[in-house]
Amino acid sequence: MIKRRKFFEAWFKALGLSALALAVGTLVLLFGALLIDGIGRLDWQFLTSFPSRHASQAGILPAVVGSTLVMLVTACVGIPIGVAAAIYLEEYARRTWLTELIEVTVTNLAGVPSIIFGLLALGLFVYMLGLGSSILTAGLTLALLILPVVIVTTREAIRAIPVQIREAAFALGATRWQTVADHVLPYSASGILTGIILALSRAIGETAPIVTVGALTFIAFLPPSPMTDQPPYLSFEWLMSPFTVMPIQMFAWVSRPGEDFAANAAAAGLLLVGMTLAMNGLAIYVRYRMRKRVSW
Amino acid sequence: MALPVDSAYTDSAGRGDWPKPLKAETCELSFYYGTRLVLKRVSVPIAECNITALIGPSGCGKSTFLRCFNRMHDLYPGTRYEGAIVLYPDSRNILDRGVDPIEVRMRLAMVFQKPNPFPKSVYENVAYGLRVRGIRDRRVIDEKVEQALRSAALWEEVKDRLSALGTSLSGGQQQRLCIARALATDPELLLLDEPTSALDPIATASIEELLQDLKRRVTILIVTHNMQQAARISDWTAFMYLGELVEFGPTKRLFTTPAKKQTEDYITGRFG
Ligand SMILES: Nc1ncnc2c1ncn2[C@@H]1O[C@H](COP(=O)(O)OP(=O)(O)OP(=O)(O)O)[C@@H](O)[C@H]1O
Ligand SMILES: [Mg+2]
Numbered sequence: 008m009i010k011r012r013k014f015f016e017a018w019f020k021a022l023g024l025s026a027l028a029l030a031v032g033t034l035v036l037l038f039g040a041l042l043i044d045g046i047g048r049l050d051w052q053f054l055t056s057f058p059s060r061h062a063s064q065a066g067i068l069p070a071v072v073g074s075t076l077v078m079l080v081t082a083c084v085g086i087p088i089g090v091a092a093a094i095y096l097e098e099y100a101r102r103t104w105l106t107e108l109i110e111v112t113v114t115n116l117a118g119v120p121s122i123i124f125g126l127l128a129l130g131l132f133v134y135m136l137g138l139g140s141s142i143l144t145a146g147l148t149l150a151l152l153i154l155p156v157v158i159v160t161t162r163e164a165i166r167a168i169p170v171q172i173r174e175a176a177f178a179l180g181a182t183r184w185q186t187v188a189d190h191v192l193p194y195s196a197s198g199i200l201t202g203i204i205l206a207l208s209r210a211i212g213e214t215a216p217i218v219t220v221g222a223l224t225f226i227a228f229l230p231p232s233p234m235t236d237q238p239p240y241l242s243f244e245w246l247m248s249p250f251t252v253m254p255i256q257m258f259a260w261v262s263r264p265g266e267d268f269a270a271n272a273a274a275a276g277l278l279l280v281g282m283t284l285a286m287n288g289l290a291i292y293v294r295y296r297m298r299k300r301v302s303w
Numbered sequence: 304m305a306l307p308v309d310s311a312y313t314d315s316a317g318r319g320d321w322p323k324p325l326k327a328e329t330c331e332l333s334f335y336y337g338t339r340l341v342l343k344r345v346s347v348p349i350a351e352c353n354i355t356a357l358i359g360p361s362g363c364g365k366s367t368f369l370r371c372f373n374r375m376h377d378l379y380p381g382t383r384y385e386g387a388i389v390l391y392p393d394s395r396n397i398l399d400r401g402v403d404p405i406e407v408r409m410r411l412a413m414v415f416q417k418p419n420p421f422p423k424s425v426y427e428n429v430a431y432g433l434r435v436r437g438i439r440d441r442r443v444i445d446e447k448v449e450q451a452l453r454s455a456a457l458w459e460e461v462k463d464r465l466s467a468l469g470t471s472l473s474g475g476q477q478q479r480l481c482i483a484r485a486l487a488t489d490p491e492l493l494l495l496d497e498p499t500s501a502l503d504p505i506a507t508a509s510i511e512e513l514l515q516d517l518k519r520r521v522t523i524l525i526v527t528h529n530m531q532q533a534a535r536i537s538d539w540t541a542f543m544y545l546g547e548l549v550e551f552g553p554t555k556r557l558f559t560t561p562a563k564k565q566t567e568d569y570i571t572g573r574f575g
Contacts, residue, residue, distance in 0.1 A: 172421060178375065
């Protein structure tokens with residue numbers, strides 16, 4: 008009897024181990040292949056050039072700038088709205104059927120395929136609001152996409168604060184807002200920040216919704232600079248500019264015949280993976296640093 | 304407002320035991336969690352600059368009673384008060400509809416069963432109540448913080464590390480920090496919910512001593528599980544059972560010649 012159980016145990020261990028090896032192995036293999044193909048192309052020229060018909064002269068500059076600006080819009084719109092919504096749901100809203108419904112909807116939205124968000128954005132931002140296929144449209148689309156993730160992770164971070172801490176603040180005469188601003192937000196900041204970084208790192212690799220709202224695949228200019236030499240020195244023209252982003256640039260190169268463009272695609276992929284990993288690393292670091300400071 | 308004091312008072316030992324002057328008084332206070340009645344028409348006087356202890360078996364409603372005083376239940380939906388809690392000298396019923404719970408909490412202070420310092424510096428922990436009250440003057444805050452920490456017998460231990468995290472102190476120190484935090488705003492009434500139940504005998508003794516010291520300035524209402532503690536430190540004792548006030552009286556008398564059989568059974572350890 009015991010022997011049989013032991014056998015089962017060993018068997019299960021082997022199964023689990025091989026599953027793990029398969030998963031990690033595939034990942035390492037993929038990343039390795041990308042590295043071998045792309046690392047040679049990843050130089051200064053590549054980072055600072057525009058796309059070209061000649062693979063060796065092509066570069067990723069407009070895509071990097073495009074991705075950065077789109078992320079900027081996404082962050083500026085998605086984060087405040089998401090965090091505010093989470094605070095409202097956790098700290099202010101009374102439990103009614105309406106809040107329950109909102110809660111379920113938000114959780115489910117996090118699982119909706121991203122192309123659906125693209126379709127929604129196409130109808131809403133591009134046609135109804137007439138924003139066109141612009142950086143603004145793409146940023147807003149991705150903001151919608153990360154909104155549920157930001158809300159869910161923020162709520163979880165807020166919920167981790169013990170009720171006793173809240174009651175201590177209230178007992179001293181603090182208002183709800185004072186409790187949120189002085190205690191809830193500072194103590195959950197590491198969790199919220201982690202969620203935001205992970206959401207953005209997901210958004211930066213999104214392709215489907217960006218294609219849907221009409222990003223270009225070949226672009227030989229940069230959006231207008233946000234800084235001007237005339238007062239008020241700030242310009243928001245770039246918001247309405249056409250654009251491309253890194254995953255789309257990569258896809259454009261992949262779909263071209265020829266070894267050379269494949270190398271370009273690999274290099275772009277490498278950059279994208281590198282950025283995502285860097286953001287994840289940052290998230291882990293933030294969590295680690297701030298966790299040490301806040302405990303109860 | 305006519306207070307139904309006479310009818311509710313259950314002490315058989317007569318009027319002579321009635322405390323005076325009063326800092327607060329509950330009049331037929333009932334409390335519901337949803338539809339569940341947890342406090343049943345409880346009337347207890349709280350004597351000024353005295354320690355009033357609340358004893359009773361687990362689940363009889365002591366914490367619920369205490370938390371009515373600073374309207375803590377208002378934070379949660381579905382709770383309901385009936386009756387009155389009158390605060391003197393202004394004879395105001397703090398359960399009145401027109402009274403803002405925050406206004407009430409500004410006048411009282413509470414120390415919880417489990418030490419719950421904020422994960423902020425020792426200094427900020429004590430200063431928080433002042434900040435909430437809009438005090439910005441650095442010198443005033445410095446002074447109040449030191450004063451409160453001295454009153455809580457913690458100053459000597461933390462004066463060199465006011466910027467250390469409040470959560471890094473020992474359990475007993477944390478609880479004294481919470482007492483300091485409560486005292487910094489000069490409350491009229493200090494509510495303590497089993498403040499020593501998480502502490503060792505030495506820390507407990509130091510807090511009991513502290514309360515004796517404090518009662519010269521502050522009125523204290525303390526919930527305790529520990530009858531010896533109630534007998535040691537309090538001037539008045541209320542015994543509650545299943546949400547009802549069984550007996551109220553001077554601590555000495557209540558523990559030596561209880562008027563009710565139930566009280567006697569409880570204090571002699573026959574139940575509870
Ligand atoms: N949030 C709540 N919702 C519903 N019922 C509650 C709630 N909190 C407490 N109760 C009930 O109210 C009654 C009184 O609880 P309370 O916490 O006041 O007891 P207590 O005398 O403080 O007990 P203990 O000595 O164990 O702390 C208990 O029966 C408890 O189950
Ligand atoms: Mg209790």
